[in-house]
Each structure stands twice: as C-alpha cells, then as structure tokens.
Amino acid sequence: MKWSVFVGHWSQINRKVSSRGSYNHRSIQQQPATRPELSQKVVNLSDDRLSFFERMSESRLVSELPSPAFLVNLPTAQRNADRMLERFRQLRVTLRPHMKTHKTLEGGVIMTGGTRRCIAVSTLAEARFFADGGFDDILYAFPVSADKVEQCAILTERLEVFSVLVSEFDTLPRLAARTLAKGKVWHIWLKVDCNNGRAGVFVDQPEAFDLALKIGRSAAMKLDGIYAHCGNTYHCHSVAEIQAVAENTTEKILAFCSRLAEVGVTTRSSIGSTPSCSLPVPRMGALSEVHPGNYFFYDVQQLHLGSCRAEDVAVRVLTRVVAHIRHRGQLLVDCGWTAISLHGHGRLPSGYAVIQDHPEIRLVEMSQEHGLIDASEGQEMDFEKFPLGAALFLIPYHSCAAAAMHSVYHVHDGDTVLETWTPCRGW
Numbered sequence: 220m221k222w223s224v225f226v227g228h229w230s231q232i233n234r235k236v237s238s239r240g241s242y243n244h245r246s247i248q249q250q251p252a253t254r255p256e257l258s259q260k261v262v263n264l265s266d267d268r269l270s271f272f273e274r275m276s277e278s279r280l281v282s283e284l285p286s287p288a289f290l291v292n293l294p295t296a297q298r299n300a301d302r303m304l305e306r307f308r309q310l311r312v313t314l315r316p317h318m319k320t321h322k323t324l325e326g327g328v329i330m331t332g333g334t335r336r337c338i339a340v341s342t343l344a345e346a347r348f349f350a351d352g353g354f355d356d357i358l359y360a361f362p363v364s365a366d367k368v369e370q371c372a373i374l375t376e377r378l379e380v381f382s383v384l385v386s387e388f389d390t391l392p393r394l395a396a397r398t399l400a401k402g403k404v405w406h407i408w409l410k411v412d413c414n415n416g417r418a419g420v421f422v423d424q425p426e427a428f429d430l431a432l433k434i435g436r437s438a439a440m441k442l443d444g445i446y447a448h449c450g451n452t453y454h455c456h457s458v459a460e461i462q463a464v465a466e467n468t469t470e471k472i473l474a475f476c477s478r479l480a481e482v483g484v485t486t487r488s489s490i491g492s493t494p495s496c497s498l499p500v501p502r503m504g505a506l507s508e509v510h511p512g513n514y515f516f517y518d519v520q521q522l523h524l525g526s527c528r529a530e531d532v533a534v535r536v537l538t539r540v541v542a543h544i545r546h547r548g549q550l551l552v553d554c555g556w557t558a559i560s561l562h563g564h565g566r567l568p569s570g571y572a573v574i575q576d577h578p579e580i581r582l583v584e585m586s587q588e589h590g591l592i593d594a595s596e597g598q599e600m601d602f603e604k605f606p607l608g609a610a611l612f613l614i615p616y617h618s619c620a621a622a623a624m625h626s627v628y629h630v631h632d633g634d635t636v637l638e639t640w641t642p643c644r645g646w
C-alpha cells in the first residue's frame with residue numbers, strides 16, 4: 220500500500236468507528252449471553268487494580284484523556300480476534316493465542332472466545348497472572364532455564380495443564396530433579412528452529428530428534444508437541460514470501476513429527492506468527508496448533524507486511540501539542556520513547572510512528588518524555604493547524620513494544636472510553 224493511501228485511510232476509519240452505535244459500553248454489559256465473563260471481570264479488575272489517582276483521572280471521552288495514553292479500539296480488536304478464531308476453526312486447527320502483545324485478562328478472554336483455555340505466554344509473570352485470572356492449559360513459550368524450574372513446578376502442580384518449552388538436553392535432568400506432587404508429570408514442548416534464527420534446536424540437527432525421543436520416552440515427562448516460531452516471516456517482502464516461509468516451516472515440523480511417529484512417539488505440531496496465521500497456506504490445516512499473538516492489535520509493521528488492512532490496527536498512542544518551537548519549525552508533543560518505544564526508528568518515512576490523518580508532519584526525534592514533530596519533506600510547519608493542546612494519534616510501528624510502555628490501556632469505541640485494562644508487567 221502506498222504511504223499516502225495508508226495515511227489517508229485513518230480519517231475514514233475514525234468516522235466509521237464513531238458512527239457505530241452498536242459497540243458501546245452499555246451494549247457490552249447488556250450481552251451476558253455472548254461475553255459474560257468479560258463484562259463481569261472488567262468491572263472487578265478496574266475497581267481492584269486502579270489506584271485512586273488513576274480512577275480520578277479516568278475520563279469517559281478519549282478526547283479528554285490525559286496524554287500520553289494507550290488506546291485500544293475494542294470493536295477492532297474483537298473483530299481481529301474473532302477472525303483468527305474462525306479462520307482456524309475452519310481449518311480444524313487449534314488456536315493457542317499468544318498473550319505477549321497485550322498481557323491482559325480481558326484480551327485473553329476475547330482471544331480464547333471466552334474459554335480461558337489454551338494460551339501461550341512469554342514470561343512466568345504472565346503465566347501466574349493468567350493462572351490467577353482463571354486461565355488454564357498455559358504454555359510458557361520461552362525456553363525454560365534452571366532458575367525458573369521451581370516456579371514452573373508450582374504452576375504444573377496447580378493447573379490442569381502447564382507446559383514448558385525445552386531446547387537443551389541439559390534442561391531435562393534439572394526438570395527431572397524436581398519431583399512433582401499430585402501425580403503430575405512435566406508437560407514439554409520441544410522448541411525447534413526452522414530457519415527463524417532465534418531460539419530452538421535446529422530442526423535438521425540429529426540432536427533435535429534425539430531430544431524429542433528422550434522426552435517422549437521419559438516416564439516423568441510428556442512430549443506435548445514440537446513448537447516452531449516462524450518469526451522469519453517478519454523479514455519477508457511479499458505475501459508470497461510469507462506463505463513460502465509458512466509452508467516450509469509447516470513441512471519441516473510435520474516431517475519431524477512423522478519421523479517421531481515411525482518410532483512410536485506421537486505428538487502435536489505447532490507453528491505460527493501473525494503474518495503466517497493471517498495469511499495461512501492450506502498445508503497449515505495439517506498442524507495441530509498455531510500460536511500467533513500480535514494480530515489482536517496489529518500495527519504498522521503488520522500492515523506493511525500485508526498481514527492486515529489499515530482499519531484492522533486497533534491501537535494508537537494519544538499525544539498532545541505542548542509547545543510551538545518556532546525557531547526550528549517544530550511541535551513539541553508529550554510522547555517520548557516511554558510512551559511508544561523506539562521500535563519504529565529508521566523504518567518509516569513519518570519517523571517513529573504514523574501520525575493519524577497527518578501525512579504532512581512526522582515524528583522525528585524522541586527522548587524519554589519529549590517528542591519532536593517536523594513538517595514532512597518539502598513542507599513548512601503550519602502552527603495554526605496544530606494549536607497548543609491539539610490531540611494527535613500515533614499509530615505504533617510495533618504494537619507489542621508500544622503496549623509494553625503502558626500500565627493502563629484505555630479501551631474505547633470512537634470517542635467513548637468503555638473500560639480500562641491493566642496489563643501484567645515484569646518477568
């Protein structure tokens with residue numbers, strides 16, 4: 220999509236969302252048949268976890284929120300979640316949504332279609348947080364290390380199913396040394412690398428197969444499955460390239476599982492990233508599971524990859540013009556890197572983020588709390604157009620990174636703030 224077309228999209232989206240009458244807070248509370256847990260939980264969570272100051276500063280209108288503020292468009296996020304659920308329901312593949320992008324109970328309820336079952340998390344803090352929130356069948360999808368064995372053991376004893384990710388032989392005796400109560404065994408997914416180039420034992424290495432066999436044949440362990448994250452889809456330049464990576468990763472994992480089955484070890488297969496799961500190839504229908512996460516919010520990066528359309532991006536950072544710096548032709552805004560992260564650096568013609576509806580300006584510099592906005596190439600800053608206090612909506616390059624900067628999300632439909640969500644933080 221051409222840059223100007225993309226930026227132009229946002230004014231239409233705003234109008235569409237604002238004119239939607241059906242998604243308001245009252246209608247969510249009045250739909251117990253479809254989302255009972257969510258509406259009930261939202262009230263309790265807000266009451267319990269927001270500090271006095273946060274409650275006092277709570278506004279019912281987006282335009283009145285103190286900035287910077289992280290905004291989640293609820294109808295859009297809900298639609299993204301529903302689409303992914305439906306896509307993999309049709310393919311008869313289990314969707315294990317990853318919670319790493321939003322890290323909220325409310326988001327987890329929506330992404331699991333209300334079941335609170337079968338999720339992946341990236342930290343033990345998330346694992347405990349979702350377990351406390353009534354979630355089960357949780358996969359801690361980061362290679363487990365010795366310092367975390369005890370916490371994993373407690374979660375294994377506590378939950379119906381808690382699984383860990385292993386990619387090293389050395390990890391096995393460390394797990395085995397911790398005897399589990401209640402007749403539990405260690406649930407393990409073997410992490411393999413299918414050219415993603417990050418974590419995992421390389422899928423074609425003999426050690427990968429030997430490790431799977433060792434886990435599969437151990438009495439104290441259950442080989443839950445083979446897990447590959449095809450994050451190399453993020454380096455692709457076209458949908459065809461993304462689908463080639465997805466196809467290749469799927470084939471490698473399925474072949475690996477078939478070889479295991481030939482020697483009597485049957486197990487599940489799981490791959491997934493938001494690009495591959497937003498554009499699945501038919502062969503992915505042979506997998507047991509997929510585990511994407513970013514699709515709940517999407518972002519500018521996903522838009523550029525072709526994973527989503529502009530109207531699918533559910534998050535923005537609200538910032539305001541704080542000063543006119545006339546001698547430099549710049550606007551000062553109250554969004555530094557602590558409100559959106561530095562992830563967009565050098566990746567966008569509009570600077571660190573896309574400024575909704577304003578292709579004529581770009582966010583060129585950020586320090587901790589300050590953001591500096593220039594006129595776009597070949598243009599002059601029109602200070603009249605951006606008076607002090609003017610609100611700007613920044614669309615993040617990477618929503619996981621931008622969300623991680625905030626301790627509260629303001630969940631809205633159009634200009635109406637419906638709820639606040641409090642994400643899990645820490646490790």
Ligand SMILES: Cc1ncc(COP(=O)(O)O)c(C=O)c1O
Nearest residue numbers: 317360448492493510511512513
């Ligand atoms: C191990 C693992 N699994 C799943 C995911 C989810 O992928 P995505 O963010 O593309 O949805 C990630 C994301 O980084 C990951 O690291």
